[in-house]
Amino acid sequence: MSALALFDLDNTLLDRASAFARWSKRFIEENDLPSRAWSVIEHVDVDGTRSRRLFFDELRAQFGITTGSEDLIARYYVDYPACFTIESETVEALRLLRSRGWKVAVVTNGPRAQWRKLEVTNLADEVDGVCISEVVGAQKPDTAIFREAARTCGLALDGWMVGDSASADIAGGQRAGLRTIWMARGREWDLTQDSPDAIVSTIPEAVDVILQSVYGPALSA
Ligand SMILES: [Mg+2]
Structure with a gap:
């Protein structure tokens, strides 16, 4: 992986x-x-x-x-x-992930103006790549946008997708061959759909799942 x-x-x-x-x-x-x-x-x-x-x-x-x-x-x-603002816990979690050698990219459906959210919050400095559907010419759940995100990171399309949309992020990620983590936002997963690999409430929890998948519980903290 x-x-x-x-x-x-x-x-x-x-x-x-x-x-x-x-x-x-x-x-x-x-x-x-x-x-x-x-x-x-x-x-x-x-x-x-x-x-x-x-x-x-x-x-x-x-x-x-x-x-x-x-x-x-x-x-x-x-x-x-x-x-827009960004939580410091989110920034710290992304830094931890990248410090372990992971490449991080944003994959978002929307107009070019999505960039401003990354600039306003300084999130642009915390990631290796950004794929905005209007810029890429493909939108989630299309595998093409995930493939482009992997390419911008110089990696094969293989790894994890984290998102709050069951269709765009989870079903799309699964179809692209990625492991998936769903941000629940207080919702229950619809059991008629293929389950994500994990369900979390925060980015630090998602990063913990990703690191545990490689290093196991003892070394992920
Ligand atoms: Mg979303």
């Missing part, structure tokens, strides 16, 4: 839910929206999976926002990435 560890970005390495909540609070204030707006925004967001065009089209329709969707989207890609 290659010493290759691939990580999803949103709600895996970075707490996207908290960042989005911070952006929403500001958006609600700036647009003078009613108090029920947060639950609508959260619903329309679909955990970040809906296109921002549809997202803002619907918010404009629901709340009578007069600013055009194009302008709202342009502003969003400035304001929203700036809302």
Whole structure:
């Protein structure tokens, strides 16, 4: 097995839910929206999976926002990435993994603007490669994006994939021949789907699983 560890970005390495909540609070204030707006925004967001065009089209329709969707989207890609922070435990865990000779890459579905999240949090300095679907031209669960991530690290496509999406990260990783770790985020695994190799709540736990797979429990700490 290659010493290759691939990580999803949103709600895996970075707490996207908290960042989005911070952006929403500001958006609600700036647009003078009613108090029920947060639950609508959260619903329309679909955990970040809906296109921002549809997202803002619907918010404009629901709340009578007069600013055009194009302008709202342009502003969003400035304001929203700036809302991201990274936990020090995550940085320490990635440093531990890399200190043991592992190559670490981010594999994320999304627009080029995903880069700003890595810059704002300095996460770009903590990884060996970054693959963003819009840049690569393939998105998870397509094996092509995992293969590209391995290539940027100079390794064969063989190792681990860590992520919070059962379809994109776990099923995609399994199909690419990777071992997988699911970030549960308080959810139960759907037992009708092929199980990941491990289920964890934090990045340090995921790194522990990866290191134990090689060194065993005694030497992984
Ligand atoms: Mg994710």
